[in-house]
Amino acid sequence: MEPVLTEDEGMSAEGLEAPDGETLGRMIRDARKDKGMTLEEVARAAAIGRSTLSKIENNQTRASFDIIRRLMQALDLETPQLFVQSGKSDISGRRDFTRKGQGEHQETRTYDHELLCTELTSKRMLPYISTIKARDVSEFDTWVRHRGEEFMFVLSGEVTLYTEHYRPLQMKAGDSVYYDSGMGHGCVSTSAEDARVLWVSLDG
Amino acid sequence: MEPVLTEDEGMSAEGLEAPDGETLGRMIRDARKDKGMTLEEVARAAAIGRSTLSKIENNQTRASFDIIRRLMQALDLETPQLFVQSGKSDISGRRDFTRKGQGEHQETRTYDHELLCTELTSKRMLPYISTIKARDVSEFDTWVRHRGEEFMFVLSGEVTLYTEHYRPLQMKAGDSVYYDSGMGHGCVSTSAEDARVLWVSLDG
DNA sequence: GGGAAAAGTTTCCTATAGGAGAAAAATGAT
DNA sequence: ATCATTTTTCTCCTATAGGAAACTTTTCCC
Incomplete structure (x- = not known):
């Protein structure tokens, strides 16, 4: 973290961004690999089909909200993790203020x-x-x-x-x-x- | 929904659930109503169909993840709000107040x-x-x-x-x-x- | 109240999500 | 290397998501 010696107004960091089709599959695959689980195991845990999971990981389908939810639970993925933040999620060395009524x-x-x-x-x-x-x-x-x-x-x-x-x-x-x-x-x-x-x- | 009038001490709220089909629709409808927006407006903002939104709010469909994501953005809903999970925070169902100067x-x-x-x-x-x-x-x-x-x-x-x-x-x-x-x-x-x-x- | 406009729901249809199993890779033991 | 086993992808089919438009309900004027 380096000192930010700038003007006082905060710089516009980008906010939360939901994962687009692109990244979603990768994240899920990564999470699965990270736990050393197979498609079969995760699919079973999430009560969905192997093939469905495969397609999701390869971004070959736009899964339903419900399916994704079950997957997250099966993979112990905190929801916030799924919704990647494009900017760093910490405010290391930063400050921002708002004058009365200027919010x-x-x-x-x-x-x-x-x-x-x-x-x-x-x-x-x-x-x-x-x-x-x-x-x-x-x-x-x-x-x-x-x-x-x-x-x-x-x-x-x-x-x-x-x-x-x-x-x-x-x-x-x-x-x-x-x-x-x-x-x-x-x-x-x-x-x-x-x-x-x-x-x-x-x-x- | 009506106010629940009970004793002041917090009772353990039942675990908050992930929004299954049941609650998801209500949450979205509430959010929309709170902003005083019509189906048309929100649907437009989220780039989805009026009818689709109607079905989602009435739990008549299991919307795709993508659709829900766009809706959340259109409604300015923080993602975490949508993914309420049963892992309750420590103060689950509790409240405490302090009168002026009584801290x-x-x-x-x-x-x-x-x-x-x-x-x-x-x-x-x-x-x-x-x-x-x-x-x-x-x-x-x-x-x-x-x-x-x-x-x-x-x-x-x-x-x-x-x-x-x-x-x-x-x-x-x-x-x-x-x-x-x-x-x-x-x-x-x-x-x-x-x-x-x-x-x-x-x-x- | 009655009529018009707005908001919401339902219908209908097409594109596709999702699952079962077949096919294809990848892995691993000998 | 060869073959068995596990893991992943692909194929096919059915159920349904999602949008356009018709239809119904509500709102709000007069």
């Missing part, structure tokens, strides 16, 4: 997310500030869930955090919460105005 | 750290609020370094973040920074008063 905005129906430090694409934590639009609690209907952990800090306003297995948690500015984001969760503003929260999300 | 205090010469959500001992991210005592910049002499990544958000006051390889970064309330904590780093208050920052640290 990358991404709006959904109920949230307005401002992604922070997005130049640093290989970071493991995902920090963002969400403006949660005021709305009636009764409107809360959809959980989000994604494997990992999440930390939330209320910057302003009042919110209610709903998570599976727990009763709703009323939160005010300055309060914070940490939870398994694999649980269904969602957040609504319970004050008259929009609320702002800082979220830091960690995958896996 | 566990830990004082050093220049900082007053308030650790957040400490009940949840197995969490991977370490969130804490630091009050950085006002002092002269010249006093800054020692760098801290520990393998991992760190995110910092300025809550109030003005601070200067020093990191190896970069020039000092002046920060005000609302600014944030993300950096490799393996680089030497340190933070001082550059305003007359103490500054408060929220830190989230991740090992390894």
